[in-house]
Amino acid sequence: MEKGENKMTNKTIDKKNALKLMGVLIVMLIVGYGLDIGVGVVAATAGISAPFIVYSLALYIPMIAIAFLYLRKKGDNLWKECGFNKIKVSTFFLTILLTVVAYPMVMFTNVFSQLFTKNTMAQATDAMIGDTPVLYMIAMAILAPVCEEILLRGFFHNRLKKFVPFTAAAILSGFWFGVFHLNINQFCYAWVLGIIFAYVNRASGSIFTSMTMHFVVNSFGGVMLYIQNAFYKSQGKEFAEVAESARSDSKQMITLIIVTGILSGGSFFLTRIIIKAIAKREGNDVEAVNDSAA
Template sequence: MDKTENKSELIKLIIVYAVDLAIMIGLSYALPNLAPNMPIIAKAAIIYILLLVPVIVYAIKKGDCTAEAFGFRKIKVSTFFFTILLSIVSAPMYMFANVLSQLVVPNVLIQNMDNLMGDSMGASFIAMAVFAPIAEEIICRGFFTNRLKKTVPFSAAAVISAVMFGLLHLNINQFCYTLVLGIIFAYVNKASGSIFTSIIMHFLVNASNIGIVLLAQKTLQNMGMDLAETAETSRQNAGAMIFAVVFYGILAVISFFLSRKVIRAITKREGNE
């Protein structure tokens, strides 16, 4: 593409994203008011189906609405295991972002855990750990990253699509750590040449976070304590927060270099540059 075509494509992609963001904002306010008792799995299905419509329509109009265009390519078995490893070693980076955000805002997942788990635990798990990773990766990496990298340098495409990913969560706390995750997801997909790697990582991140919070909630309940109140009390403790920032900050630096090594290993195994 020449500069004019790049600019035109970039504007079109921004418009598509604006439609998606408007859908997310509209549904986040409409569904709780119009259908307060709707199961979370039904809400998730409605939200993600409607979010997928604009990107699929655009891809069809461009004539490349294919699995290949969205990055669905097979990965090697070794890449699968390195992706799991990357999910582990990269965790301190997004944890650090999460802690930093809590200097000004509460932890959204913890504060809303009772609402999120209002239905059966299995249904809630499917909505957050299955529906979300698949749909959000198709939209943010499969569509936006893959199209943005044709108009801007890959590093810019990774950051822009990560910002888009973060904004879709509609709160500062999740924006901070999903921004970090979005960049990691974009780079692991580039390394593997496949969207399957970010879907796997996204699933593992969501599933592990839900599991950890549920375990903490159950443990505190047995002790007669409330998880949300305990978390907020800790957040208000300046000393504890400073320690957490320093602790996770050090781990995040180590995590960055370890993650680079794992991503390079994935690149080598998949034969990509």
């Protein structure tokens, strides 16, 4: 992604290359999750418990390797493709503000999805933390944001937008970001976040903005899950059971959906304003955040 990227108009859709790229991503997912599952099988056979970070490394390393080799074959460079460009200090703080402002949309999609499925993270927290909370936080707050942004925004989105209009690329990269999590609950809010990540990166001209947002979201979520899990354990309760009990309370769920839905309306407009401010700070076309790529 280059600084000062101009708005694309009258873009010709290259379906063939877009589908090929999605095919490559699917292969990456199969290989990555195949090795991830393989680690679980080996650990179970050996009667040991592997830390969450080991599973994360088994997932990300082969996927990034495939992306690297694919781009190398095409004569491109993964680092340049990702757009590791410097951002201003003011942009960094605006990105933090953007994360806070956009969060109600994450909350709404998270709660709404729980009408149909369990709170996946609550169900898996105890297993992920295990006896290594520090490694859990490193995997959640550092490894995941860096690796997933390289894969989904740096590699996939930045290449896909060469074949389809930016808006379509943002929606599709968000969709595959959701698929990447392999459950309906996370799929819903990851899709929303993925779209926002694509737009903020175009505004800033750098992948560092989406990495920053991803870091804040995962850090906050990881810490809150750890605290809640520890608290309920101290009360002799299981966090997963408490979360499922809350989900079964229809009155509480409807209230949460209404409240977060209202907040999401304001969140959407404020998100657009801040993304435009980031584009202006970085000297990029403010209109680059508009949904007008043809």
